Amino acid sequence: MDTRISATLPAIWLIVLIAGLPQLSETVYSPSLPDMAQALQTSVTMTEHTLTIYLLGFALGILFWGKCSDAWGRKPCMMAGLILFILGCMGCYMSHTVGMLMMARLIQAFGGSIGSVLAQAMARDAFHGPALGKVYASVGSALAIFPALGPLCGGWIAQQWGWRSIFIVLMTVAAILVVLIHTRLPETLPKAERTKVSLWHVAKQLITDTKVLGYGLIVACCWGILFSYFSEGPFYLITGLGLSQRDYGLSFIPIGVAAMVGGMVSKTLQNRYSSKKHDLWTVDC
Secondary structure (H helix, E strand, O other), X not given: OOHHHHOOOOOHHHHHHHHHHHHHHHHOOHHHHHHHHHHOOOOHHHHHHHHHHHHHHHHHHHHHHHHHHHHHOHHHHHHHHHHHHHHHHHHHHHOOOHXXXXXXXXHHHHHHOHHHHHHHHHHHHHOOOHHHHHHXXXXXXXXXXXXXXXXXXXXXXXXXXXXXXXXXXXXXXXXXXXXXXXXXXXXXXXXXXXXXXXXXXXXHHHHOOHHHHHHHHHHHHHHHHHHHHHHHHHHHHHHHOOOOHHHHHHOOHHHHHHHHHHHHHHHHHHHHHXXXXXXXXXXXX
């Protein structure tokens, strides 16, 4: 193995954190939805839409940042996205109407989406063969665990300091990530390999691939079930049954445990089967 090149591989723990932050911010204020509806003097439905609009910004961001990073590189796009995420968090903190909050959430999601798309792209750039499968298993666990950890952390933070403090915490975490990316994350896409990709061509390939559509349907169903709990759960359990925000957050522990178990099973299967199937492959490092 070439130690000179391997030293430039991105740290897996940093990739996991980058992938996990936008997933965390997606659901972290779920326990605070009843308080937010009261503070912003709006309806339950409008407050729930702040979760929905996050998904819209996230989807638009994935298209934008994926295309831009192929042309300009992963690292500059990742830092730009996180800075935009921080601005979105500031907007959420300063919001005094639900309209302001929804606009800020759209900006936050658009910037934060770099975590999901570019963390996986960087893993694909830097790792190959069985090693890539192991990294994807770790990133996949983060994508599943962090949304479940969000309400757990957010419920405790909101109960201690109020719902607006959640966005201060997110800003702080994102700022730390910007510093780590600048100082410790190498660029994984050399200039010679950067290209401009046609989104229409990629979309055409995806919508004609039955396997992609099948897997997408499974993922959509799973996330639909989860989000019904993220959005409706606070009003039934906190407002209706009188649970505290912290106790409601604790209800997500089984979800987090299930995600961890799924990640470990995936990693075990990668070690057991992928290494046998691809025993002649070598890690390009």
